[in-house]
Amino acid sequence: MDERKWLFDLLNVEEQQLSEKQLNILQAAIEMFAEKGYAATSTSEIAKRAGVAEGTIFRHYKTKKDLLLAIVKPTLFQSVAPFLAKKFVKDVFENEYEHYEQFVRAVFKNRYEFVKTYLPAIRVLWQEMAFHSDIKVQFQTIFINHVYDKFKQIVEHFQQKGELALLPPETIIRLTITTIAGFLATRFLIMPDYPWDDEQEMERTIQFLMNGLKA
Amino acid sequence: MDERKWLFDLLNVEEQQLSEKQLNILQAAIEMFAEKGYAATSTSEIAKRAGVAEGTIFRHYKTKKDLLLAIVKPTLFQSVAPFLAKKFVKDVFENEYEHYEQFVRAVFKNRYEFVKTYLPAIRVLWQEMAFHSDIKVQFQTIFINHVYDKFKQIVEHFQQKGELALLPPETIIRLTITTIAGFLATRFLIMPDYPWDDEQEMERTIQFLMNGLKA
Amino acid sequence: MDERKWLFDLLNVEEQQLSEKQLNILQAAIEMFAEKGYAATSTSEIAKRAGVAEGTIFRHYKTKKDLLLAIVKPTLFQSVAPFLAKKFVKDVFENEYEHYEQFVRAVFKNRYEFVKTYLPAIRVLWQEMAFHSDIKVQFQTIFINHVYDKFKQIVEHFQQKGELALLPPETIIRLTITTIAGFLATRFLIMPDYPWDDEQEMERTIQFLMNGLKA
Amino acid sequence: MDERKWLFDLLNVEEQQLSEKQLNILQAAIEMFAEKGYAATSTSEIAKRAGVAEGTIFRHYKTKKDLLLAIVKPTLFQSVAPFLAKKFVKDVFENEYEHYEQFVRAVFKNRYEFVKTYLPAIRVLWQEMAFHSDIKVQFQTIFINHVYDKFKQIVEHFQQKGELALLPPETIIRLTITTIAGFLATRFLIMPDYPWDDEQEMERTIQFLMNGLKA
DNA sequence: GATGAATGAGGGTTCATTCAT
DNA sequence: AATGAATGAACCCTCATTCAT
Known part of the structure; x- marks a missing residue:
């Protein structure tokens, strides 16, 4: 949790009310998108790495693109x-x-x-x-x-x-x-x-x- | 054909013996990879834009990755x-x-x-x-x-x-x-x-x- | 509520002891099943139209099929x-x-x-x-x-x-x-x-x- | 093949140039849609019954709905x-x-x-x-x-x-x-x-x- | 009783690749 | 050499259902 301070800061967690699972998903997505690229990363891989069911991703982010934007927007802002x-x-x-x-x-x-x-x-x-x-x-x-x-x-x-x-x-x-x-x-x-x-x-x-x- | 001089130069066509269809494939692939990225571009789209059958791509390049390398290597070299x-x-x-x-x-x-x-x-x-x-x-x-x-x-x-x-x-x-x-x-x-x-x-x-x- | 007299009659509400939410669910289900068909209607759509949580449907009807039967049986009977x-x-x-x-x-x-x-x-x-x-x-x-x-x-x-x-x-x-x-x-x-x-x-x-x- | 004369007639096969596999797909789809309904029939079931790969269906019919229309239109016409x-x-x-x-x-x-x-x-x-x-x-x-x-x-x-x-x-x-x-x-x-x-x-x-x- | 987050199987569809022609 | 039909694994996403709150 402590090691995830950067994620908290990036996403402005206090305002956003993100659950533990959502943070896991975002962290996994950031890592895999960075490594392999958005298009080459499958939602099932993200789910596996985040330790959640694949459906859980889509409960929080309507589409895979939405998940990307949930990462990109705060980063753009912080940039x-x-x-x-x-x-x-x-x-x-x-x-x-x-x-x-x-x-x-x-x-x-x-x-x-x-x-x-x-x-x-x-x-x-x-x-x-x-x-x-x-x-x-x-x-x-x-x-x-x-x-x-x-x-x-x-x-x-x-x-x-x-x-x-x-x-x-x-x-x-x-x-x-x-x-x-x-x-x-x-x-x-x-x-x-x-x-x-x-x-x-x-x-x-x-x-x-x-x-x-x-x- | 004339407008494609750059492709000839990039690929060093004289040495390589590239057919018309191969050039079409490479040009289509370069354009689409540049726009949408390798992972998000399908071989069928490339085939369509190149005006060849899907199978033709794989006659010249064993895999999609090989096609990428056929573009990347000469570019790296020319760089x-x-x-x-x-x-x-x-x-x-x-x-x-x-x-x-x-x-x-x-x-x-x-x-x-x-x-x-x-x-x-x-x-x-x-x-x-x-x-x-x-x-x-x-x-x-x-x-x-x-x-x-x-x-x-x-x-x-x-x-x-x-x-x-x-x-x-x-x-x-x-x-x-x-x-x-x-x-x-x-x-x-x-x-x-x-x-x-x-x-x-x-x-x-x-x-x-x-x-x-x-x- | 008055406009829903037909539902009351169809379902014989007095005998059945149906709550407000149950009636909402049944009405929503009837409308959507009629329009799109049972198989093409999702329980989450029904919940949304009925104004209840997804889980609430399953508290009253063990399965989606049970919900269908709760509509079909009285209708069959009244027929x-x-x-x-x-x-x-x-x-x-x-x-x-x-x-x-x-x-x-x-x-x-x-x-x-x-x-x-x-x-x-x-x-x-x-x-x-x-x-x-x-x-x-x-x-x-x-x-x-x-x-x-x-x-x-x-x-x-x-x-x-x-x-x-x-x-x-x-x-x-x-x-x-x-x-x-x-x-x-x-x-x-x-x-x-x-x-x-x-x-x-x-x-x-x-x-x-x-x-x-x-x- | 002989028993399939009805399919040939319905679809006007001579004009339409339908392959053996396409006929298998259409027959399987008609049977299953009739029995279980369009929405409750999965394309994988159709593929299995037709003896083709699931992807083959989509080579001939861009979407499941297109497959339905390929059945419904000639039937409507013959009606x-x-x-x-x-x-x-x-x-x-x-x-x-x-x-x-x-x-x-x-x-x-x-x-x-x-x-x-x-x-x-x-x-x-x-x-x-x-x-x-x-x-x-x-x-x-x-x-x-x-x-x-x-x-x-x-x-x-x-x-x-x-x-x-x-x-x-x-x-x-x-x-x-x-x-x-x-x-x-x-x-x-x-x-x-x-x-x-x-x-x-x-x-x-x-x-x-x-x-x-x-x- | 009511909720809604979580699940994972299964949905329709696309894909890179193969191969008979 | 070139084709394009065929494949089936994998894709993103939806679903009915469960269960801790």
Whole structure:
């Protein structure tokens, strides 16, 4: 139960009123979807791994797709969570972060922990986004509405302070995100078995990013 | 037929002796695997789109998995093609590329064309790599044997010339690749509909990379 | 509740001690069995329409089949009710009905009201009789024991009075019943939407029947 | 094969190009649908009785409902076949049938043979018509377009000749059909085990009908 | 008495693969 | 070489029924 804290957090269990069996189902589904993919995982396998009858899955999730969405939606939400906090931008402007680097550090560290904690669910989200256009659309909508605009304000703020190169904000956002995501993808998906020194490699990545973007 | 030049190139048709029907099958499979994923695509759908009988697929490819590999292997091969040329490193050392930037420019442009040309096949490779460990292993093997070593020599060469920061070569390689790949992924997979000015954005990306990595 | 008088009558509620929920269940079951058939109706649908929990049905009726029988048996019983009254034959002989026509009129009118009132339950009975041999056997048993014998006495009575053709009583019974049932089936099942003038059409049907059967 | 002549006729095999396996499937389906009803019959049972794999059914009939329609449509067609012949009405008017009785005799005999031959398929049609409104609609459409109008002409023809009572033609049609159908239903569905003398009972039925309808 | 979560057998249907033609 | 009918295992999902609450 304790080891399942991540699941509780991801799904916001207190609000959602999830039964033990439902948690078993979700955990089993996340693991198997991450490993084999949604389409290649059968509901009977999920039931077996979750220790419930196959019918039980369908009592809680009308269809297999619903089960996928029950995983993907909270993950999508958590993926952009830092940007959803109301005071997020205000924090930046009111000198919570004096420099873009501090902001980047905070985001990087936060997303590093996020990926480390929820890796399987994140794999499911990214893998299935390629195949289910409804998920892709949701992701894009959320990104544009809740992340992009705020990120842009922040970038322009630091450009005015003369800290960042006068590239189009879109470009700076893209380079920032792909640099961070590039590390996380390499670290957790592509070469998880490499003997990483996370602290140091993140430090180098940040240095690279700041040098690359400086005015 | 003319429009299928990319398929010919990808598969190296002259060597392989592929019949018209085989090409139809491969093209249909690439398109459908890219869109819906391998597991969610049925052989009968492929047959229908290729305009052949269901049995014909299995005359050429013993199993559905074999058909996937017939797509994935050449794509994997082409993915690292520039590094497979024997004289590749020699070219760098013998002043084909006087600066790391020139090398990066060449690689970037080349891979940009590659992705643009073979996008569906590349999507299949990357999507399915997550689900088929045999493909992932092959990819890693080829990368380590044919790309990483040569890349490392090149990086060290330019570090000795004082052009590049004295970071571990692995880190420089990673940052170089994820910066290029980050652009290509954003450009072709995540936001293909955004009104990109490719030339300019690639230029900015290179400037960013070189600033980030300079000594 | 008032509108449900028919259900009360059909089921003989006073004797049976049926709770509100049981009545809801029976009504829902009758309606759905009539519309979609017993086999195509699920107990969960019945529960939903009846406004009770799925388990509640099985507290009152051990199996789905038992629920069907709880509908079919009273309907079967009411179907032949007039003939079950002890003094039924005596009424005929003691000049309650001076002519066969009067008897037929009484039966016709009575069965017309019966079908009109209990149509859904009657549909269930007839539709399911085709699939459940136990129901069919019960019907035949009741018909032979309680209807056929009495009907025969009556027919022979009027044959002796010279009112009816000297056909075998079975034949007269059959023609009488199929003529009446033919009207009711056309009227209520096959063409319920036709603009019927019931009075007139029943009058014509009786004239036809009496002409056809007269000595 | 020889014993299956009825199936060939019903389905118009020569035109339809039905394989041996398809015939097995259709025969098995007709028998089981007639006995247990469409909804209560599983495709696996049909496959077993037909001696084919379950998948084979779905190769020929996309859904179970399609299989039902493949049975119901030809049966519906054959049900009204006599009335579909182009020269049918002409035959009546040009003294093929001098009296309504001759016409009735011809129809009766013809339909008697029809029911006797195709009984199971007819049971399927009538039983399922109650549950599938699409089938009911088709039946009504065909009846109105191809049977009712012609029947009405014939009835009016004999009314003008003074042979038939001056009832509304609809009523005469209804009484004619329910009298014939009443016999056939009693004979083949309700009491098939009774020791019928078909010739004689049909003769009595016709006498009854003609007496009932005469002017 | 009433509930509704849980069950697992069985439902209709799809699938990759085989093989006679 | 190519076909497409045939297969039966496996798919997702529904069902009647049970039972702890």
